[in-house]
Amino acid sequence: MIMSDESFYPIIDVAGTPSDMGAQHGRQLRERIHATASAMREQVGREPYEACWDDFQETVEYCWANAPELMEEMEGIAEGAKISFRDVFRINAHLDLTNWRGRVWDAREGGDAGACSSHAVATGSEVLLGWNGDDWQGWMNSGALVRGRPDGGEAFIYWSLAGSVGRPGLGEHVALGANSLPSGRWRADGLLYPMVCRKLLACHSAQNALDAFQTYTRCSPMNYLVADRMGSLINVESTPDNVAVLRPDPEGATPFLLHTNSYLDAGVAGEEVDPDACPRLNAARRLYAERVPADTRAARAVLSDHTGGVCVHLPHACTLVSFVAEVKAGRIHVTRGNPCSHAGEWHNLHANAVRATRSIRSNRGKRV
Numbered sequence: 001m002i003m004s005d006e007s008f009y010p011i012i013d014v015a016g017t018p019s020d021m022g023a024q025h026g027r028q029l030r031e032r033i034h035a036t037a038s039a040m041r042e043q044v045g046r047e048p049y050e051a052c053w054d055d056f057q058e059t060v061e062y063c064w065a066n067a068p069e070l071m072e073e074m075e076g077i078a079e080g081a082k083i084s085f086r087d088v089f090r091i092n093a094h095l096d097l098t099n100w101r102g103r104v105w106d107a108r109e110g111g112d113a114g115a116c117s118s119h120a121v122a123t124g125s126e127v128l129l130g131w132n133g134d135d136w137q138g139w140m141n142s143g144a145l146v147r148g149r150p151d152g153g154e155a156f157i158y159w160s161l162a163g164s165v166g167r168p169g170l171g172e173h174v175a176l177g178a179n180s181l182p183s184g185r186w187r188a189d190g191l192l193y194p195m196v197c198r199k200l201l202a203c204h205s206a207q208n209a210l211d212a213f214q215t216y217t218r219c220s221p222m223n224y225l226v227a228d229r230m231g232s233l234i235n236v237e238s239t240p241d242n243v244a245v246l247r248p249d250p251e252g253a254t255p256f257l258l259h260t261n262s263y264l265d266a267g268v269a270g271e272e273v274d275p276d277a278c279p280r281l282n283a284a285r286r287l288y289a290e291r292v293p294a295d296t297r298a299a300r301a302v303l304s305d306h307t308g309g310v311c312v313h314l315p316h317a318c319t320l321v322s323f324v325a326e327v328k329a330g331r332i333h334v335t336r337g338n339p340c341s342h343a344g345e346w347h348n349l350h351a352n353a354v355r356a357t358r359s360i361r362s363n364r365g366k367r368v
């Protein structure tokens with residue numbers, strides 16, 4: 001049993017067919033997946049947790065049509081964890097479910113819904129992508145790092161709630177950050193947030209990721225920041241109906257992109273936007289204006305900022321996970337909880353570390 005007082009998130013390795021990878025994921029994180037499903041039921045509320053399933057039928061159909069490999073992986077997770085597919089699907093629908101609850105169930109915003117900060121910068125020698133995942137602090141007992149290699153596919157590593165098939169992380173060619181956006185709209189016929197992330201992590205370039213992104217509809221608004229090995233940086237601000245692409249300032253000496261949880265594009269927001277609305281974004285802008293981070297240490301310092309609260313300390317919410325990916329090196333530096341409290345304790349993991357199929361070392365319970 002993985003205890004809640006661990007300093008670091010557990011990491012698991014998976015490889016093979018979608019079903020194989022899911023079953024390995026489910027077995028290795030079984031307790032954590034059950035705990036996550038219980039917490040999800042409590043967070044969403046028992047009644048809406050049950051009631052949402054009817055509304056999500058169209059989503060299930062869309063996902064089977066557009067991402068069958070990730071649905072098979074979820075079935076494998078359910079089998080491996082000895083839990084229902086519905087529970088696994090609802091873990092994957094965490095953000096979409098929160099949005100559904102706000103839009104459809106009680107027509108109000110969810111309480112401490114996730115916030116996040118994404119920064120990407122192409123230095124002279126590396127491409128860095130930093131991400132803080134901020135949310136209800138109870139999810140610290142649910143998080144895990146999943147590192148894998150699908151048969152015939154691209155290796156990946158991502159952080160997510162146990163039982164999820166994706167979230168921000170690092171692929172072989174791109175790194176991904178994401179930030180939730182105010183939930184003006186929810187649609188049933190789209191991909192869930194973790195599934196969009198996995199599709200993007202498998203892409204060969206930022207442009208390729210943008211092209212892939214536009215072939216799917218999404219259930220919820222979300223901002224995705226993609227950085228590729230060649231130093232191309234693309235920010236995709238999206239609602240279920242609209243997309244705006246933001247690129248680095250062409251006048252800037254060092255290309256970088258910053259994003260948090262407020263719309264920067266009025267067309268996507270559907271209303272006027274205040275570009276200075278988010279103090280975390282303002283803090284990141286100020287720090288980048290002072291000095292653009294040139295290495296992982298400097299990128300970590302921005303993620304640990306307290307002048308504008310990039311590093312989140314609230315009564316019930318915190319920075320759950322913080323990472324800096326070195327895209328060229330294929331390495332990710334990651335910590336559990338607030339980055340400020342882990343000055344010297346970040347773990348370096350290689351995305352491309354899992355060998356192809358059926359030679360998986362068991363990492364059950366291994367701490368990273």
Ligand SMILES: [Zn+2]
Nearest residue numbers: 311312338340
């Ligand atoms: Zn802090």
